[in-house]
Amino acid sequence: MRETFIRCLNIEKFAFVYKNCNFLGLLYTNYINKTTNYMFRKFIALEWKAFFRSSAFASNMVLKVFMIIGAIYFTGMFLLLGFGSYHIIKDATDEDPLLLVNRYMIYYLVSDLLVRLFLQKIPIINIRPLLTLPIKRGTIVNFALAKTAISFFNVIHSFFFIPFSIILLVEGYDPLHVVFWHLGILSLIYVNNFLNILLNNKDGLFVGFIVFLSIAAGLQYYEVFDITEYTGIFFQGMYTTAYTFILPLAALVAVWISCFRYFRSHLYLDTGLSRKQKDVSTEDYTWLNRYGILGTFLKNDIKLIRRNKRSKTTVIMSVVFLFYGLFFFTGMLEMYDNSFMHMFAAIFITGGFLFTFGQFVPSWDSAYYPLMMSQNIQYREYISSKWWLIVIGTVASTLLASFYLYFGVNIYLMILAAGIYNIGVNSHLVLLGGAYIKTPIDLASSKQAFGDKKAFNVKTMLLSLPKMLIPMALYSIGQLIGNNWGVILVIIAGVAGFAFRNSVFSMIEKIYKTEKYKTLASYKQKN
Amino acid sequence: MIQVQNLKKAYNGVTVLNIENLEIPKGESFGLVGNNGAGKTTFFSLLLDLIEPSNGYITSNNIKVNESEAWKPFTSAFIDESFLIGYLTPEEYFYFIGELRGLNKADVDVLLAKHEDFFNGEILQRKKYLRDLSKGNQKKVGIIAALIGNPEVIILDEPFANLDPTTQFRLKKIIKELAEDPQVTILVSSHDLAHTIEVSNRIVALQHGEVVKDIKTSEETLKELEAFFAV
Numbered sequence: 001m002r003e004t005f006i007r008c009l010n011i012e013k014f015a016f017v018y019k020n021c022n023f024l025g026l027l028y029t030n031y032i033n034k035t036t037n038y039m040f041r042k043f044i045a046l047e048w049k050a051f052f053r054s055s056a057f058a059s060n061m062v063l064k065v066f067m068i069i070g071a072i073y074f075t076g077m078f079l080l081l082g083f084g085s086y087h088i089i090k091d092a093t094d095e096d097p098l099l100l101v102n103r104y105m106i107y108y109l110v111s112d113l114l115v116r117l118f119l120q121k122i123p124i125i126n127i128r129p130l131l132t133l134p135i136k137r138g139t140i141v142n143f144a145l146a147k148t149a150i151s152f153f154n155v156i157h158s159f160f161f162i163p164f165s166i167i168l169l170v171e172g173y174d175p176l177h178v179v180f181w182h183l184g185i186l187s188l189i190y191v192n193n194f195l196n197i198l199l200n201n202k203d204g205l206f207v208g209f210i211v212f213l214s215i216a217a218g219l220q221y222y223e224v225f226d227i228t229e230y231t232g233i234f235f236q237g238m239y240t241t242a243y244t245f246i247l248p249l250a251a252l253v254a255v256w257i258s259c260f261r262y263f264r265s266h267l268y269l270d271t272g273l274s275r276k277q278k279d280v281s282t283e284d285y286t287w288l289n290r291y292g293i294l295g296t297f298l299k300n301d302i303k304l305i306r307r308n309k310r311s312k313t314t315v316i317m318s319v320v321f322l323f324y325g326l327f328f329f330t331g332m333l334e335m336y337d338n339s340f341m342h343m344f345a346a347i348f349i350t351g352g353f354l355f356t357f358g359q360f361v362p363s364w365d366s367a368y369y370p371l372m373m374s375q376n377i378q379y380r381e382y383i384s385s386k387w388w389l390i391v392i393g394t395v396a397s398t399l400l401a402s403f404y405l406y407f408g409v410n411i412y413l414m415i416l417a418a419g420i421y422n423i424g425v426n427s428h429l430v431l432l433g434g435a436y437i438k439t440p441i442d443l444a445s446s447k448q449a450f451g452d453k454k455a456f457n458v459k460t461m462l463l464s465l466p467k468m469l470i471p472m473a474l475y476s477i478g479q480l481i482g483n484n485w486g487v488i489l490v491i492i493a494g495v496a497g498f499a500f501r502n503s504v505f506s507m508i509e510k511i512y513k514t515e516k517y518k519t520l521a522s523y524k525q526k527n
Numbered sequence: 528m529i530q531v532q533n534l535k536k537a538y539n540g541v542t543v544l545n546i547e548n549l550e551i552p553k554g555e556s557f558g559l560v561g562n563n564g565a566g567k568t569t570f571f572s573l574l575l576d577l578i579e580p581s582n583g584y585i586t587s588n589n590i591k592v593n594e595s596e597a598w599k600p601f602t603s604a605f606i607d608e609s610f611l612i613g614y615l616t617p618e619e620y621f622y623f624i625g626e627l628r629g630l631n632k633a634d635v636d637v638l639l640a641k642h643e644d645f646f647n648g649e650i651l652q653r654k655k656y657l658r659d660l661s662k663g664n665q666k667k668v669g670i671i672a673a674l675i676g677n678p679e680v681i682i683l684d685e686p687f688a689n690l691d692p693t694t695q696f697r698l699k700k701i702i703k704e705l706a707e708d709p710q711v712t713i714l715v716s717s718h719d720l721a722h723t724i725e726v727s728n729r730i731v732a733l734q735h736g737e738v739v740k741d742i743k744t745s746e747e748t749l750k751e752l753e754a755f756f757a758v
Contacts, residue, residue: 279654282618284632296626300612307614307656371610374575376599376627376676443614517579524609 039135043143071152075159082163086171098168098181102235103228107213109188112157114209116196120153131267141263145256148193157189177239184238184245187252194255198262280307293378297385304364305357308443311364314356318393321352322400325415329407339486342411343475346418347426347468349401353393354422355467358430359437361386362512366440366523373520379509383431387505390427394419417490418471424497426467428504435511438522528553528680528712529574533583536569536736544569544736546583551714551729553679556706558727558744559716560752565733567716568606571684574714575604587680600628604682605669613658617650617668620657621675628676635675642671645697663689670698674705681705681713687722695722702726720752732756 089097130140148154165182169175199205219225237244285302288295305311328336328345335341348355357364362382365372372382398419405412471490478486512519531549535542544566551557559567572578574585576592584591587598604610612620618639625635639651649664657665666689673681686702687695703726705711717723723730724744732740732752740755742748 280616280656281654282616284622293626296623300615300623303614303619368609368612370575370577370606371612373577374599374602374604374610375624376629378596517577520577 039139040143040146047147074156078156078159079163082160083167085164086167098173098239099232099236101164102239103232105185105235106228106231107217109192110209110213112153112189113192113195114206114213116153116192117199117206117209120148120151120193120196137264137267138260141260141267144263145194145197145259148197149190151193154189154193158186161185173239177242180242180245181239184235184248187245187248191248191251191255194252194259197259198255293381294385294388297382298389301364301385301389304443310441310443311357314353317356318352318397319400321348321355322397324352325349325401325404329404329411339479340472340476342414343418343472343486343490344468346415347422347471349404349415350394350398350419351422351426351467352397354390354397354426354430357393358386358390358427359434360439360441361431361434362519363434363437363439363441363523364443367443369520369523373516379512380505383505383508383512387427387431390430391423394422394427413484413487414475414490417475417487417494420494421471421490421497422494424494425470428497428501429467431508432504432511435508435515438515438519440523440525528555528588529714530586531583532585534570534573534580534585535582536566536573536578537581542736544573544733546570546736546738549731549738549741551712553712554709555712555729556702556727557712557714558723558730559714559733560718560720560723560730561716561733562718562756564735566736567733568684569736570733571604571606571682571714571716574682575602575606577606598680601679602682603628603673603676603678603680604684605666605673605686606682606684608662608665608669610669610672611657611665614656616654616656617660618652620668621672624672624675628678630676638675639671642674642701645671645694645701647694663691663694666690667694670701674701679710679712681711683713683715685716685718687717687719699726720749720756724748724752 085101086097089095089100093100161182165178168178216227220227234244238248283303285295285299288299291298305315325345325348327333328342331337336345362369362372398416401415401419402412404415471493474489474493475486478484478489529549529551531546533548534544534546536544543564559570561567569578573580574587574592580593584593586592587602590598592598612623615623621635621639622632625631639646643651646667650660650667653660657668660668666686670683670686673683683702686698690698699722702713702715705713706726706728715723715726728744730740730742730744730748730752731738732755740752742751
């Protein structure tokens with residue numbers, strides 16, 4: 001007590017001396033300014049370590065390779081378009097290419113925002129430990145914001161706009177005005193970047209933008225109202241006038257400032273850095289009691305799905321998968337319009353939940369796996385409850401897919417057959433595959449790095465491939481034999497799958513047992 | 528009840544636990560003390576078969592824990608928050624554990640009512656998920672959940688840490704009551720020598736993974752242990 005008091009006194013004294021000694025104060029501010037730069041370098045070093053030392057780094061190598069390949073592909077496409085589109089448009093339409101690009105710019109920007117909302121991560125640096133260190137809050141926020149500027153989602157656009165601008169210059173457009181235009185567009189891209197940060201975590205918006213896009217495109221297509229006629233004037237104005245481009249620049253400054261203010265004012269443990277808490281209620285689901293231990297697990301799994309953002313996303317994804325078939329059955333794309341690919345679609349339509357949820361059993365329970373492993377639980381009951389959940393999900397998807405009857409009875413029968421195959425064969429395969437996946441799932445950190453919708457996993461998709469190829473092959477072979485034989489073969493395979501149910505369950509049980517210690521150890525290391 | 532035979536756990540050649548022989552008879556209240564890294568949690572994890580022994584084995588009620596699962600019905604534990612299910616409310620969690628141990632809602636309610644004091648009005652009907660409770664309150668939930676279903680072996684790792692003084696006092700009362708039951712073997716670990724001595728009738732001190740003290744609790748125990756750890 002006395003000690004603390006003395007310490008307090010000392011601080012008082014220090015503050016007094018500090019306040020009254022302007023020279024020292026000046027020195028101190030100077031020091032802080034110099035350290036800002038230094039701090040930035042420190043932060044970058046921290047980021048670097050966070051990236052390379054994360055336990056997910058090594059295990060997600062495959063994923064990273066795919067992401068890099070994807071990035072190279074998109075970069076290439078944008079470059080090609082950047083250099084080529086001027087002449088392509090000129091040859092095809094005889095219009096002024098810049099005018100045309102400007103007309104459709106609104107769609108470009110809204111889609112960009114849409115893609116960002118879905119894929120771009122919001123900037124989280126490990127802020128908590130920094131708060132009490134002698135670093136200005138502004139520096140932390142500015143670093144977090146500046147970090148997003150070099151994101152792939154911003155850089156990619158330059159691969160289109162820089163070559164496009166160069167071609168414009170080559171073709172004799174006024175250089176100064178091309179620069180104005182380019183600056184304006186670049187600002188708008190960055191406005192999107194910061195809008196994404198501000199709008200993140202507002203789920204309704206995503207749907208809102210999709211609705212806006214489809215309505216605008218629909219109205220334009222049916223020539224009711226053409227939004228591009230009005231927005232095009234603005235974008236073209238950035239080229240024709242010397243002042244319009246200032247608007248997006250000003251907007252950029254405005255969103256930066258509001259982002260900065262927002263984060264700065266939320267940089268407290270009890271506001272921005274804490275999770276929002278809502279009152280929740282205890283739910284019993286007593287109707288599941290009659291199923292004994294199976295019911296107990298099902299109850300838990302239903303709560304798991306309903307109460308965690310990460311798992312809710314899987315349900316949303318499986319609804320999205322429902323509509324995947326539209327690409328195939330509407331004859332939209334010719335290469336998809338054959339029986340082989342139709343079966344592929346049918347498996348996906350009915351198996352959305354199966355693939356997105358099933359692949360991660362038992363990782364869904366990773367946060368409390370030690371409890372599951374020391375409680376009075378039989379593996380068989382645990383596995384079969386997950387299996388039932390997958391079956392319920394698949395049946396629901398199959399029922400919801402009834403609207404495909406619109407495309408004819410044959411298509412519908414195919415979907416039914418795929419549903420049976422999913423329940424009979426794939427439900428087991430997916431659990432078998434999941435037993436080897438030891439990536440812990442962080443249910444709670446939905447809004448952070450590896451949380452929610454950003455956690456869509458390529459690895460999962462890869463493991464899914466064999467589960468589709470077999471029914472696709474069976475169906476194609478059947479179609480060669482005769483009408484409806486494809487459907488019959490797939491159904492037979494599905495029903496046959498049930499026969500192996502017990503032995504597959506025993507296999508999974510064995511894997512769970514032999515992999516138990518490894519699984520426990522890897523679940524322990526969170527990101 | 529619990530027998531340890533030549534138990535050894537090593538990571539990359541570094542031995543973190545090495546107990547040649549240790550026997551914990553039925554009904555004993557067993558206290559485990561030691562500094563950080565002494566091997567307390569490692570020992571409990573081995574006892575619950577959460578990690579694999581490098582050598583030797585533990586039997587619980589004559590069941591080798593790393594070979595059979597038959598010890599699970601009569602064993603319960605609270606080691607850390609990985610024994611809690613974050614997205615459940617405390618009530619749901621208690622009922623879930625209860626159902627796994629063959630108790631219905633009413634049975635669990637009786638137990639919860641008995642420990643109302645311990646909860647101090649901060650747990651039940653608070654309309655919060657476990658993940659949103661404070662560390663101390665999470666601990667309260669974990670400890671009481673470990674008592675559900677009349678387990679014969681109860682393992683509590685650092686139960687006193689993060690608890691407020693009043694709750695520590697109440698917890699000691701609960702553990703002492705359990706210790707009086709000749710059917711219940713209770714294992715408690717702690718950094719706090721005084722707490723452990725108060726609730727246990729036998730204390731084992733670990734250092735660098737080895738048993739360095741094994742004493743029946745008496746008047747002098749605290750002095751003896753304090754002398755040992757005051758280096």
